[in-house]
Amino acid sequence: MQSDISTLALRSFRYPQDADALTKLDTSFTTERIYHPVYGALSFQLREEPVTPPLSKRYPLEVENPAERAVWDYAVIAEEAGETVGFVAAQYTEWNRRVILWHLYVAPSRRRKGVGARLLGTVESYAHSVQARHLWLETQNTNYPAVQFYQRAGFAFCGFDSSLYDRSGFEQEETALFFMRPMNSG
Template identity: 40%
Template sequence: MDLRPIRWPDDAPRLQGFDASYSTSTIFVPEVVGMSVALRETGLAVPFRKTYAPETLGEAAAAAAFAVAAESTSGAFEGFATVQLQRWNRSAELSALFVAPGSRGRGLGRILLAAALHFARSERVRCMTLETQTSNVPAIRFYQRMGFRFCGIHTALYDPAAVAQEEVAVFFTYALDVP
């Protein structure tokens, strides 16, 4: 496996064919009390499965300031990460980080995240932010292990005609300690 920059639009077919799905038997349910928010993990009777529309994966790479793929020896993408810069507040957004189901559990997510953080530091941004869904328990646990801190939710971000009702936007941030 090698990391290499994503070449847009040449890599569009591989990104559009990438399996970024996940499945979970628990979700986080936001509990809002006054001005406080907590996430309560809740078991599901039937596992929740999420798939992403192929065109959204390519859009993340096309709009990114940084896009890197983990490519297998056969040329298939095993994972990829993208970062968008927000110059107005010196932050970076981890706009995508996906590892193919067959490549999970081997440390590839850590490698891709390290590359994204390295890029962000080289751009002298002060923090990295990300957004995921309350249904994406595997990602939430991963980001917490990597040092990201929960910083809020957005209950109306997603179009209810396009996502499951269980999905609420959850935001995390990572301080980069760059002056």
């Protein structure tokens, strides 16, 4: 952690009170490196590569969409001096005792200060409380910074899907990558 985040407050997301502030949270990232997928008949590899110009992408966060909010069993806002600087949302699926991390965003000016790790820590507590086997998440081969973050947080690569996304809507082809972190109770 590089600077003081002692003023950070974490609290439950409230709808509709937090909707405006959350809609304004910048969910984008920019990267100069990506993971290039290499497919074999029965194999898959990720090769780290530079990307020029740097790639930027913004994640959609449909706060006003009830179907979207319906899967947020757990949702927490990070605030600093009353400003929304982070958000995490997760769902517990009972049939496989998995906590799915649907959203994790930190405002660009507050990144690399431990806010993401703090938010993730609250999800881990939630996962313990529901006796989940593991945390699980989807990201993309283009989100190099997020992969670094999740690996640092102890997540292991557990699968991919090269056909998940409708590529017509994307400038850059993307492969879905899945990561998981077992819980002690698993």
